[in-house]
Amino acid sequence: MAGNAAPPVDQMAATTLTDGSDSPVQWAQFSRRVLIRTIVCRPDGGVGLAGQKVAVGGWVKTGREQGKGSFAFLELNDGSCPANLQVIVDSSVAPLGELVPTGTCVFVEGELKKPPEGTKQNVELRVLKVVDVGPVDSAKYPLPKTKLTLEFLRDYVHLRPRTNTISAVARIRNALAYATHTFFQKHEFLYVHTPIVTTSDCEGAGEMFQVTTLFSDAEKAEKELKQSPLPSEADIEGAKLLVKERGETVAQLKASKASKEEITASVAELTKAKENLSKLEERSKLKPGIPQKDGKIDYSQDFFARQAFLTVSGQLQVETFVSALSSVYTFGPTFRAEHSHTSRHLAEFWMVEPEIAFADLEDDMNCAEAYVKFLCQWLLDNCLDDMQFMVKNFDQTAIDRLKMVSSTPFERISYTEAVKLLEKVTEKKFENKVEWGIDLASEHERYLTEVTFKKPVIVYNYPKGIKAFYMRLNDDKKTVAAMDVLVPKVGELIGGSQREERYDVIEKR
Numbered sequence: 001m002a003g004n005a006a007p008p009v010d011q012m013a014a015t016t017l018t019d020g021s022d023s024p025v026q027w028a029q030f031s032r033r034v035l036i037r038t039i040v041c042r043p044d045g046g047v048g049l050a051g052q053k054v055a056v057g058g059w060v061k062t063g064r065e066q067g068k069g070s071f072a073f074l075e076l077n078d079g080s081c082p083a084n085l086q087v088i089v090d091s092s093v094a095p096l097g098e099l100v101p102t103g104t105c106v107f108v109e110g111e112l113k114k115p116p117e118g119t120k121q122n123v124e125l126r127v128l129k130v131v132d133v134g135p136v137d138s139a140k141y142p143l144p145k146t147k148l149t150l151e152f153l154r155d156y157v158h159l160r161p162r163t164n165t166i167s168a169v170a171r172i173r174n175a176l177a178y179a180t181h182t183f184f185q186k187h188e189f190l191y192v193h194t195p196i197v198t199t200s201d202c203e204g205a206g207e208m209f210q211v212t213t214l215f216s217d218a219e220k221a222e223k224e225l226k227q228s229p230l231p232s233e234a235d236i237e238g239a240k241l242l243v244k245e246r247g248e249t250v251a252q253l254k255a256s257k258a259s260k261e262e263i264t265a266s267v268a269e270l271t272k273a274k275e276n277l278s279k280l281e282e283r284s285k286l287k288p289g290i291p292q293k294d295g296k297i298d299y300s301q302d303f304f305a306r307q308a309f310l311t312v313s314g315q316l317q318v319e320t321f322v323s324a325l326s327s328v329y330t331f332g333p334t335f336r337a338e339h340s341h342t343s344r345h346l347a348e349f350w351m352v353e354p355e356i357a358f359a360d361l362e363d364d365m366n367c368a369e370a371y372v373k374f375l376c377q378w379l380l381d382n383c384l385d386d387m388q389f390m391v392k393n394f395d396q397t398a399i400d401r402l403k404m405v406s407s408t409p410f411e412r413i414s415y416t417e418a419v420k421l422l423e424k425v426t427e428k429k430f431e432n433k434v435e436w437g438i439d440l441a442s443e444h445e446r447y448l449t450e451v452t453f454k455k456p457v458i459v460y461n462y463p464k465g466i467k468a469f470y471m472r473l474n475d476d477k478k479t480v481a482a483m484d485v486l487v488p489k490v491g492e493l494i495g496g497s498q499r500e501e502r503y504d505v506i507e508k509r
């Protein structure tokens with residue numbers, strides 16, 4: 001972006017400057033600019049930086065010429081925070097016309113100033129030099145200033161990150177990923193990468209996406225066969241004969257003690273004939289379509305010589321690591337090919353899967369509760385402005401819930417108690433009947449957390465029939481040491497369990 005920009009050399013020598021103020025400007029270490037976040041998101045809104053020189057780069061959110069074209073206001077955003085920096089450019093500094101269209105990329109140097117009384121900004125940038133401009137043809141720029149639907153944005157994948165919503169989501173996801181690593185690293189868990197392409201389907205957690213090259217191989221074979229037909233048997237016989245003849249020639253030359261050159265040349269001919277034969281034989285095996293054996297698809301001819309899938313969970317693989325490295329976690333993409341189009345079903349999502357050594361269900365619940373609280377507090381501490389945007393546009397109670405979840409001890413009740421509570425509910429008719437043994441539906445989970453307790457709830461000790469084989473059988477022989485964390489407006493957020501360590505017990509399940 002700033003490739004041919006002359007760096008403001010006097011300001012580059014140090015990463016901080018104390019130019020006329022006690023609070024220094026923070027220069028980025030790997031880019032010749034100051035992040036807009038470090039200006040406008042300071043507790044004083046940037047006013048303490050007035051008088052200091054900076055360079056900033058970003059994309060114009062809105063721009064307008066004022067004073068009969070004598071200067072322009074640009075609202076500049078560089079993605080480091082939702083807020084924009086107000087930038088003022090005088091017509092004597094640069095032609096204003098190409099700076100103002102929404103979407104224009106600009107890299108400018110200037111001086112931070114305290115704006116006149118009565119304006120909403122705490123600080124603004126008076127441009128001294130426009131270093132670089134990436135102009136936009138406003139007639140063709142597809143993102144108008146009006147609110148756009150997420151559906152509409154699907155057609156503008158390359159520009160989506162310029163929108164307030166997608167950039168806020170990106171910053172929030174980044175914060176949550178950072179918080180996740182911070183939490184587990186702080187507690188001495190080791191981050192383990194489990195395979196994304198796998199032959200394991202864990203507990204049968206969901207429908208799997210298959211990974212195969214059989215289709216592309218079949219298409220390639222079909223195309224090749226159209227271009228040149230298969231070699232005939234006569235072609236192959238002819239090639240075999242040639243190999244035989246060339247072999248005999250070599251033998252004769254050797255027997256008659258011919259010159260080294262003659263023998264080398266005839267060996268080369270023999271090699272050529274052999275190569276030609278093996279090519280023909282290879283091609284003669286080309287068959288159109290998907291390979292079949294005994295009426296079924298022959299996966300021995302697939303890329304991995306067996307069926308392979310995108311992972312639905314790294315759990316079983318990470319369990320092998322916990323048994324050697326103590327506490328570990330995975331954090332990566334998982335895939336489920338379920339045809340349920342709800343906000344709770346995604347074909348691709350990121351999942352955190354910790355495994356704790358020498359721990360029981362209570363440790364598991366303590367870890368889950370601490371982790372959820374940590375994430376909520378992290379968002380309040382690091383992403384409040386993005387969360388405020390979410391509250392305004394998507395989810396009115398999001399911040400209230402973050403505050404509540406981060407500060408309230410989670411209720412813990414057994415499945416049996418939960419069912420008893422739900423059976424007593426009279427003011428609401430559930431679509432799914434409540435009785436001991438059912439898998440709690442989303443409506444039940446949400447009732448418990450939103451109505452009964454009005455806070456996060458951990459339900460534990462579920463009937464063994466509805467839970468996975470690896471969960472530890474309790475002494476009552478009817479339930480397993482499993483738990484689900486339920487939170488308001490979402491329902492189940494985490495599922496976990498104590499692992500069955502008794503070989504004879506797990507073998508029977």
Ligand SMILES: NC(=O)C[C@H](N)C(=O)O
Pocket residue numbers: 315494495496497
């Ligand atoms: N499927 C689940 O949510 C349970 C979870 N995989 C566990 O570790 O127990």
